Amino acid sequence: MKIAFVINDHATEQVKYSTPTMGYAAYKRGHEVFYIGVGELGYASDGNLTALCKTISDRKFKSQETYFKAVQEQELTKISSEDLDVLFLRNDPSDEIGEREWAQNAAFIFGEIAVRNNVLVVNHPTSLASAVNxxxxxxxxEILRPETIISRDENEIREFFKSQKQKMILKPLKGSGGTNVFRMDKKNEHNLSQTIEAISRDGYVIAQEYLPxxxxxxxxxxxxxxxxxxxxxxxxxxxxxxxxxxxxxxxxxxxxxxxxxxxxxxxxxxxxxxxxxxxxxxxxxxxxxxxxxxxxxxxxxxxxxxxxxxxxxxDFAAEVIKSIERKVHYKNLYGDYIDNSRLATL
Known part of the structure; x- marks a missing residue:
């Protein structure tokens, strides 16, 4: 199996992240593994997805650390969708906010091209595009969720604050990793306007019920x-x-x-x-x-x-790779009779 992982950037990827963990699990199972920065995706005149990537082969490693260090030291090489069975979209669009806005949607767009090129793409790129925030x-x-409003209107957020007995969480609609998450209560109510303004500079504000x-x-x-x-x-x-x-x-x-x-x-x-x-x-x-x-x-x-x-x-990562192996097997058996969106969760 030939599997490529799309990451944000080689310079920011760390060996402790889950993507290198799954990549090493796939490598140990005898698969060809490629790492593609989101800015290294492209489209060829013949309609195929192309990419620059880092990969390594025909070497044994004692640990994930030595494996991924060796991968990172490799020069970029070129591949296309014709070289791949699987494209695993693992980049985080929120990491690109304020830095590389163009990169937020790139993986979904190129992922849809890969689907058309008969590559299994997980998670399904069209659905990821709709989940970008x-x-x-x-x-x-609703039974799953804390009570929530999404707004840029300070008055509406203040009314919600009152309805929550002056306890709530504020965070941006876009973002991850705990960035710009604030607990508001009576003690810091005097900072409420400033906090709403700071978050809303980059878009909408989520005001959410505080769970003790x-x-x-x-x-x-x-x-x-x-x-x-x-x-x-x-x-x-x-x-x-x-x-x-x-x-x-x-x-x-x-x-x-x-x-x-x-x-x-x-x-x-x-x-x-x-x-x-x-x-x-x-x-x-x-x-x-x-x-x-x-x-x-x-x-x-x-x-x-x-x-x-x-x-x-x-070894949870190996279990993930085993599941992908089964999907590739189903795809080889059924071809286009099973849509990518369904195959992704079989």
Whole structure:
């Protein structure tokens, strides 16, 4: 199998990220693995997707670290969709905000070309394009979600603040990693106008019900093909505990990972989101749970597989690659009879 991972940029990709973890798992299983920066995608006159990429072959490595270091040291080489079985879109559009606005939608656009070129593309690019901001979360049943409004009107946000007994979370509609997330209450109400103005400079503001359980952090659960990812009796799940004095539990924002037991309530939340994820061709997704609610659904580059694998001593990345192998097998058997959006979650 020939599988390419689209990342934001080679210079910013880190060995501890989940994409190199899955790439190494695929490499160890004997597959050809390629890494493509989103700015290295292109379109050829013959209608094929083209790309510059980094890859390595015919070498054995003792660890993910030595493997990915060797990959990063390689010169860029050219490939096309004719060279690929799978294109795995793992770039995060929110990382491009304010820096490379043109890069936010590029992977979806070129991913759709790859689909037409008979390449399996996960997650399904058309659905990813519709999920480029947190509004996608509002398409799921209300029972899952904290009470929320999305607006740029300060008066409307202030009214919501009052209705929430002067406790709420403010964050941007676009963004990830805990950037520009604020808890507002009576103590800092005097900063409310300034906070709304700062967030709204870059677009819409999400005002969200504050969940007291958030003081204990949140739980990241990985879903694959709409189901919780599991190896033997272990789930791919981690508790992300807030850094002291910080409302954010994101690992990039200083949150600490810890093992956690999956509860029936978590599984019920996962079951509620499953139908739409399957319908949308969302192969690999991370859901963030606080109490009995979901805070976010990460469909772009859900992380944590490396931490989860270490915590439970299970190779979750290999399980992801095995699932992709089955999809390639189905595609070879059925050809165009199964749409990419359906094949992505089979």
């Amino acid at each position: 947190k509004m996608y979360f509002q398409h799921f049943p 359980a958030a003081t204990k952090g949140d739980t990241r659960l990985i879903l694959m093909n709409g189901e919780p990812l599991k190896v033997d009796d272990a789930y791919a799940v981690i508790q992300r505990v807030n850094a002291e004095g910080d409302i954010r539990s994101n690992i990039h924002a200083g949150g600490k990972p810890d093992k956690v037991k999956v509860t029936d309530q978590m599984l019920e939340l996962a079951e509620i989101v499953r139908p739409k994820l399957v319908q949308d061709g969302m192969f690999l997704v991370g859901i963030d749970i606080v109490g009995d609610k979901l805070m976010e659904i990460n469909v772009f580059s859900p992380g944590g597989l490396n931490m989860m694998s270490r915590a439970y001593e299970k």
